[in-house]
Amino acid sequence: MFDIIINPKGGKGKSLKALKLAEKILREHGAEYTVHNTEYAGHATELARELSSKPDAKIIVMGGDGSFNEVLNGITDFNNVTLGIVACGTGNDFIRASGHPRKVRDAIELILRGNVGYIDYIDVGSRRCLNVAGAGMDVDVLLRYAEMKAFRGKVKYYASLFDTLAHVKWHKLRITIDGRTMDKSVFMIGVGNGTCIGGGMPICPEAKVDDGLLSVVIVNEMKKSRIPIELPGFLTGKHIKKDYTESYSGKEVRIEVLDDGKIELDGEVIDDKVLDCKVVHNVLKVYR
Numbered sequence: 001m002f003d004i005i006i007n008p009k010g011g012k013g014k015s016l017k018a019l020k021l022a023e024k025i026l027r028e029h030g031a032e033y034t035v036h037n038t039e040y041a042g043h044a045t046e047l048a049r050e051l052s053s054k055p056d057a058k059i060i061v062m063g064g065d066g067s068f069n070e071v072l073n074g075i076t077d078f079n080n081v082t083l084g085i086v087a088c089g090t091g092n093d094f095i096r097a098s099g100h101p102r103k104v105r106d107a108i109e110l111i112l113r114g115n116v117g118y119i120d121y122i123d124v125g126s127r128r129c130l131n132v133a134g135a136g137m138d139v140d141v142l143l144r145y146a147e148m149k150a151f152r153g154k155v156k157y158y159a160s161l162f163d164t165l166a167h168v169k170w171h172k173l174r175i176t177i178d179g180r181t182m183d184k185s186v187f188m189i190g191v192g193n194g195t196c197i198g199g200g201m202p203i204c205p206e207a208k209v210d211d212g213l214l215s216v217v218i219v220n221e222m223k224k225s226r227i228p229i230e231l232p233g234f235l236t237g238k239h240i241k242k243d244y245t246e247s248y249s250g251k252e253v254r255i256e257v258l259d260d261g262k263i264e265l266d267g268e269v270i271d272d273k274v275l276d277c278k279v280v281h282n283v284l285k286v287y288r
Contacts, residue, residue: 002026002033002084002111003051005044005071006062011088012153018062018088018104025108033060038067048074057081060111064089065131069266072121072128072284082285084111090153090199091267094131097194098209099288110287117288119209120193123278129265132197132204133277135255136171136188136219139264140164141198146269154199161198165231170221174256177216177248183258187219187244191253191277195237197267205237206247212281216248253277 006019019035026033036051038044044061048071051057057080061071068085075081086107087095098119101107122129145160170185190197192204192215207215222230222244233239240247255275257263263275 002031002058002060003054004033004035004060004062005038005047005051005067006035006088007038007044007067010063010067011090014088014090015062018086021104022060022062022086022108025105025112029112031112038070042070044070045074048072049076052076052081055080058084060084060086062086062088064091065094065266066268068094068130069128069268072130075284078283078285082116082287084287086111093196093199093267094194094209096196096200096202097131097192097207098286113287115288116285117210118282119284119286119288120212121280121284122191122193122214123280124265125276127265128280129193129277131192131194131266133191133255133263133265133275134189134197134203135173135257135261135263135275136186137164137168138188138190138197138203139262139269140169142264142267142269143262157198165227168224168227171261172258173261174254174258175216175218176252176254176256178250178252184218185221187221189219189255190217191215191255192217193279201235202237203234205240210281212279213249213251214253214277214279216250216253218246218248220244220246251279 036047052075085100141160141164144164151159173184175182190203192207195202195204195207197203204215204217257273
């Protein structure tokens with residue numbers, strides 16, 4: 001028995017199309033399922049919390065990174081839950097690293113094959129993060145995105161990005177990686193279990209979702225005149241080899257924001273000034 005959690009209004013209509021196809025494939029294979037539609041922000045977390053208490057819970061989450069994050073934060077008994085991931089959101093950044101199929105049919109058929117493995121997630125104390133936590137420019141972009149009235153989807157994201165870059169500012173952070181502390185003036189920092197943000201920008205291109213490590217990429221302050229020249233490298237992951245970039249890996253990472261900046265988790269901006277990240281390995285079971 002599969003329990004499907006889906007936002008029927010998500011993905012600009014993609015979600016409902018995806019659900020119809022998923023139901024068709026499940027019926028063809030004689031699989032039993034129940035659909036649970038989310039009705040408000042945080043509802044997927046509530047549903048996952050309720051469903052994960054069922055014996056041998058098999059939860060399929062259909063959506064994007066926000067839906068995946070909500071469901072992850074609702075799981076109460078990881079030993080009891082196997083998670084199926086079907087991407088039908090707008091960004092779909094996490095599956096770029098996890099290797100899950102992009103096509104709905106392939107994703108459902110993978111689930112029906114029943115092969116199970118583990119992927120990591122990031123524990124940040126009171127919350128969990130599946131893809132990337134960060135601070136700096138990416139948060140500024142998300143704040144600008146929330147304010148912008150024009151455009152939608154990826155176009156809106158890149159419009160927010162270019163507007164942010166036109167008024168770029170550096171952020172003062174204290175960063176501790178497995179006990180080593182550094183004070184930095186940064187363009188941005190990504191703490192990645194996954195690789196990408198913003199619908200395909202590989203901030204942490206070397207991250208792996210199942211290696212028990214977090215990938216930490218620090219893009220330091222640089223001459224502002226360099227930014228337009230360097231921007232294409234950020235879109236392809238080439239920034240990782242530049243002189244302004246530092247790359248680390250570790251199991252525990254602390255970010256302390258020392259200015260007026262904020263922090264983001266899986267694309268959601270939070271007001272916390274301190275973020276303690278710890279990788280959780282071999283706990284989250286998924287169909288792979």
